[in-house]
Amino acid sequence: MAKKGTKTKTTAPLAPELAQKLLYQMLLIRRFEEKAAEMYTKTKIRGFLHLYIGEEAVAVGVMQALRPQDNVLGTYREHGHALVRGLEPNVIMAEMYGRQEGYCRGRGGSMHLFDAKRKFFGGNAIVAGHLALAVGLALADKKMQRNQLTCCFFGEGAMAEGAFHEAMNLAALWQVPVLFVCENNLYAMGTALRYTHAQTDLTLKGAAYGITAAAVDGMDLQAVMEAANTAAATVRKTGKPYFLVCNTYRFRAHSMFDAELYRDKAEVEEWKQRDPIPAFSNTLLQQQLLAEADLQALEARVNEEVQQAIDFAESCSWEPVEEMSRFTYSEKKT
Amino acid sequence: MAKKGTKTKTTAPLAPELAQKLLYQMLLIRRFEEKAAEMYTKTKIRGFLHLYIGEEAVAVGVMQALRPQDNVLGTYREHGHALVRGLEPNVIMAEMYGRQEGYCRGRGGSMHLFDAKRKFFGGNAIVAGHLALAVGLALADKKMQRNQLTCCFFGEGAMAEGAFHEAMNLAALWQVPVLFVCENNLYAMGTALRYTHAQTDLTLKGAAYGITAAAVDGMDLQAVMEAANTAAATVRKTGKPYFLVCNTYRFRAHSMFDAELYRDKAEVEEWKQRDPIPAFSNTLLQQQLLAEADLQALEARVNEEVQQAIDFAESCSWEPVEEMSRFTYSEKKT
Amino acid sequence: MATSLITYRECLKQAIREALQGDERVFLMGEDVGHYGGAFAVSKGLLQEFGPERIMDTPLSEAGFTGAGIGAALGGMRPIVEIMTINFSLLALDQIANNAATLLHMSGGQLNVPLVIRMSAGIGRQLAAQHSHSWEPLFAHLPGLRVLSVGTHEDARYMLAPALLDPDPVIIFEYTSMLNLEQELQPVEGGVDISKAKIRREGKDISIITYGTGVYKALEAAAELAAAGIEAEVVDLRVLRPLDDETILASVTKTSRAIIVEDASRSVSVSSEVSARITENCFYDLDAPVQRLCGAEVPIPYPKHLEDAAVPQPAQIVSAIKKLLQHA
């Protein structure tokens, strides 16, 4: 695996069904979020909205290596992960609208998608706050001898927090099956990697804990898949943590409040040349795993799903004020 | 420098005066603390009392590389550092007795020795809580273009805290002159190194921040001196942080509340064979830098100083209750 | 009914042992709970009895292992996280407030966190400013937590079991200064009720409302007052959040006077909350303004005489009450 994770590698062609499914997932994230951004400007969605656009190959590439019984934790930039994990676009959108038909009764919004059924543990908005949770989930699995792993996504900015250090050390010390996935999009809000880390080769941080680390080009879906498959297999086999750095880029602002003063438009444009979606669809077209018509059909299907999600969200209702305090504590005491 | 820091190296003989001064300092720490332990059992000293006995070569070896204008920060196990830094044994002992003639009016006790005049910034009892302070002190020096360094002592246990990670990264990122000194005595209270760190080669942690790291046999005074001189010179020259691991051992319990259930007596005895004080005095005797009579004179002088400290402390007074709230806020507003 | 003399420490240990024996999902984790035997010897011997899977020594990583405890609770375990002392709890407070206390509500009721966090709290061993905190008020402010204070041997022995049955995060404060204290202990069938305050002594003239180290101090004061013909009722809050208004207000309604005693420093404390609630609810029943005896507003100094002066002592409770009753 390329250490710096910047080279695209030629990989064996995928099975056509799988290929289309993966492309569909990336497209779904892209269009879903484009629509969400639009709805934000129409004030249907409020609060912070963090778009994943540009980074789709990471969630799609990593998540295909997971199993339904595995635990998944994400950040506030988690629409993509939620969609790939199989959470319903309708219900996600309802949540982002703040409606009670959403996954969290509308209380969480964009930053806090949770779905216990699919073992999707957020949607966490304290940077690096969920890493220790991941360690604990994996510890529970180990103790209960459940053969499953915990996959935890976070940004390169999160790695400066003490929470990262403690979680990595505990995971390694306790030998628990956590796949730590760093989505290195080069910026933490407006703070470039070089202002966040003295050591910018992030894989070197693994060695400090004796954790195997690898980096991969996060704009290359198949490279991510391969790296993630290796990583997940290693975690399953060894029961130990693994640290995967996916080098990627967000095409959009950090959130809807961001004037993007900290980076050049040219830099963004350059990265857009490496957009994972056209890159992957072109590969598939070349490899004849996909026809133009398939692509259009996929687009149409995605657009329809997104529109449905909007329609659903629009039709949903507000949680009554009287219920606001429910679930501050559990209703059923044992 | 020996990576594992376990080998004693043959080093050039020291100037006799310096040699005796260093031996004196180690002896002073030893006898001062033996007396303190005795006074603890007599309930003259209370609270937590953490002895440095066995680790003397570290404080003495490192501190000789410092200058009066440098900042020094220690942990709750800091009597040794305070003594070597030149704080007066009398006033330290008064503080440990809780008397108002002590450095902190008796409010701090054993764990909180501070002397602003000697730039001795504690005596800090939240493990790893002072590392960021060290970074800040060095930052101020850098900003004010004062040519001085900040030396920060801490245990290997402290390195598991997120605070360690953040401080190391900030120091490296900001390129500030901090000499981080890990006193690796193999235990954090009763938790052995292997239960604290997944990666037990502590110098490897430096690389995660791009910080130069070295390890040294902390039982060998001259090795520590050499390593510390190199480290301090590097910090002064580069203005950047440096990470020095001193491998040592505490001969006594963690504090006076410790039943030492977690380690074998045999292990302790083995380490005592490497006691830095006889090791160094034997070297000096062999090298004829010291005569038996000198040694006895030194012992006598030290014993007298320690007895004086006790006498002084006994003669001191209590801070009146009415003054308890003083200095919760500054008395002089600017 | 069988009684026996037992230390507060031993009560705590028996409670932990019983919990470990009764439920495979329970494990204890924290700094030095295993090989060292517990910073204050509370868990001494448990490692040998239950092994390292059930008694887990952790590195110095308060935020990390508290977060891991939350994760393990989400994963179906019933962790007891020990934060060695309350003084280090701020390092884990983000995890406690933003995750443990919040996940259930924020997930719309999906994810409860059945976690117990124990910590040793308070003043009294001359440990100075960074090791003598009484930060119960900080925790009592946070919605989503159940906050318990172990002011008696009974609660030391019988609070843990119901806390572990609670589907939500429970914080338990134990008191370092009480560990060696011996008392008789009455068996309590089915554990104590961790939703209720408890009247530790009945009285009609004034309510002394307190918790933690205040309970035995208040009882001592009440005994002395009784000799002077004053019958003080001692209310042990036990649950600092959510407060048991019913018991508090019933007592004050009965006695018409209240003094609140706590070691924590005065401003924005549990006492202030109790005082405000009494005023809000019993204003017209009060014969005198509600009073508070609290800790001094200083970092706690090391010497014994200053430590003693920094928190309310039984003699002060007695004299404050005598004064208050003369004034009524």
Next chain:
Amino acid sequence: MATSLITYRECLKQAIREALQGDERVFLMGEDVGHYGGAFAVSKGLLQEFGPERIMDTPLSEAGFTGAGIGAALGGMRPIVEIMTINFSLLALDQIANNAATLLHMSGGQLNVPLVIRMSAGIGRQLAAQHSHSWEPLFAHLPGLRVLSVGTHEDARYMLAPALLDPDPVIIFEYTSMLNLEQELQPVEGGVDISKAKIRREGKDISIITYGTGVYKALEAAAELAAAGIEAEVVDLRVLRPLDDETILASVTKTSRAIIVEDASRSVSVSSEVSARITENCFYDLDAPVQRLCGAEVPIPYPKHLEDAAVPQPAQIVSAIKKLLQHA
């Protein structure tokens, strides 16, 4: 006297700029204060104006850079540490409580910490449970800190200068929801007094005691009450620690009635402290029990209607006061 229309954000920025211009030792550090322009654009342009030595972007390391701020203050600088929002302040609370607030006392008066920590606080932008905290009460509990709350444009503009002159650590809460609010601003010579509460509106019938976002809400309520013939006095606490008893008690003694309004959740809050103090000192002057209008005791939900419901609104202040006065 010259006046001008200005946003709360611009007031904050002018205060920071002035501080940077006036003292070489002052620098601003925090997450995204520089290249990004400040999470809420408060420091936009200052990096360009003052350079990266004075406007320091930090990594995500709240404990680390707050601790570094304390160290830099000990080293003779006058750092302004910005914690992006109060929601992340718990990560730095150990540094604030155990170091900043404690060093002076613990060192027997040797080491003061002239540090200012600013953070954006409160509810109002639909940021949900982990980004909508009103944790002022936690800070107001801690001895050694001066805790300020910026409830008006005047304070946004003129509190920073005196805070930087304070030899001790000062925490300043600013309010995200007020940033875009425009107001007239009267110049204040020599800065405001950061030891005193301030009467924002005189009245004789009741004291509305509040801070932060409550100030303009209370003024709005008072205006409406005035139309109904009720003259409410609005007391802006401004200093949450140490509280200015004198101003508070004088107002209540005058009006004989008090209601305390705050966004923070009710239990163990600034309101509870103020209520307790009023009861302790003005019990016999009161015509009615002191009341509180506080935030709901829940993690704050995302939707606007629930967010609005979670904190007191002007209409509730009005109706609570009307009810209270009829009952009197």
